Amino acid sequence: MRRLRTYGFVAAFLAVPFVLYTVFVISPYIQAFQISLTSWNGYSSVVSYVGLDNFVRLLRDEVFWRALRNHGVMLVTLPLVTIAIALFLSFLLNLGGGPGGSGVRGLWGSRFYRVVFFFPQVLAVAVVGVLFQAIYRPDEVGVLNGVLARLGIEPVGWLIEPSLALWSVIAVMVWQGVGFYVVLFSAGMAAIPKDYFEAAALDGAGRLRLFFSITLPLLRDTVQVGWIYLGIAALDGFALIQVLVGNKGEPDGATTILPITIYNNAFSYGKVGYASAMGVALFFLTVTFAVLTLRTTRRERVEL
Template sequence: MRRLRTYGFVAGFLAVPLVLYTVFVISPYAQAFQLALTSWNGYSSVVRYVGFDNFGRLLEDEVFWRALRNHGILLLVLPVATIVIALLFAFLLNLGGGTRGAGMAGVWGSGFYRVVFFFPQVLAVAVVGVLFQAVYRPDADGVLNGILARFGLGPVGWLIEPDLALWSIIAVMVWQAVGFYVVLFSAGMAAIPKDYFEAAALDGAGRVRLFFSITLPLLRDTVQVAWIYLGIAAFDGFALIQVLAGDKGEPDGATTVLPITIYNTAFSYQKVGYASAMGVALFFLTVTFAVLTLRTTRRERVEL
């Protein structure tokens, strides 16, 4: 009887969130799968089913493949750059100061640096985009080009040159993401017994050895989670790219990604059915990436 009451109490608290999640998350996903099989234009009362024709068109769509190529670059660069930088900063802030007092400590002023690194996380994506519009201005009034002008260089079209635009946006994405993962990795390092570091330091291990022999192996699960989160972020990028490069993924589609393409296809060209097919493809790409990452990085749990 007591167990039944407990289950009823828990179910009562979960009922409302589950209903809201079903209505606002599961239901739109289900509708997208249905619309992907139609040629609906978004406002007509007549819905014509075309089966899997929309998915066949994706295989011949140059814009779709260009967006996938950009996602591939994001998927390779964004997680690696963010994780490497965040791990370095987190290690310095938590253990980079070496042995101090009764244990290991971070570098001097680590508390202040934590606030500085996390600051980009409190800014809205649109604010970050507007901020870097000023940084990347193609004339001498831009922050970067103003610095280059002092050395007799530039100006550089950071966002208007096809070979540079995507890399410039990736740099912004890394800048904004690093602070969150510094906090995430710091929490993981705080869970590692300090005795491990102190014993290794007494044996003469330097900071590099401490990092690669103790910190990184024991943070593997946290790094795995970070990799999945950043991979999912690499399949997005809609808001930042729209602010910095416009809703066409300028220049010449060099920065276009699937969310941008889906938005244009649905609302600019009134091809909601075809846009839904792109959304379904994006959904499966994201899920496949997460599942493959979990399976390929799975290992036996390390007992501390």
């Protein structure tokens, strides 16, 4: 009887969140799967079912494959660069000071630097986009090109050159995201017993040895989580690209991504069924990426 009451108490608390999650998360997914099998234009009361025709059309759509290629570049670059920079900065802030009188310590002023690094994370994506529009301006008024002009270098079209546009967007995503992962990895490093570092330092281990032999192995699970989050971010990027370069994938399709393509098909071309098919494809790409990352990085848990 007591166990039954406990289960009833827990179920009563979970009922409302479960209903809200079902209505606002599960239900839209199910509707998207259903709409992807139609040729619905978004406003007509007549819905024609076309089966898997939208998915067959995806396989022949050059814009879809171009978006996938861009996502592939972002999936490799964004997590790798962001995590590498965040790990480096976190190590400096927490352990970069080397051994001191009270053990291994971080750099002086590390608390202040954590706030500075985290600051871009609190800015709205629209604010970041407008800020970097000014930085990336293709004339000498732009911040970057103004510096280059002083060095005698011709202005660079950061967002209008097809070979540079996507890399410029990725650079902004790295800049905005690094601060969060500095805090995340710093929390992970704080959970590692200092005795490990002090013992290694007494044995003559340098900073590189401390990082690769102690810090990185014990942060593996945290890095895994960060990699998944960044991979999901690489499969999104809608708001930032929308503000920076618009929703046409300019220049020459260099910044075309699936969320932008979904938006265009649904709201500009009235092809809601086809856009839903792209959304379903993006959903399975995201789930596949997360599952593969978890499986390939799985290992025995290290007990501290």
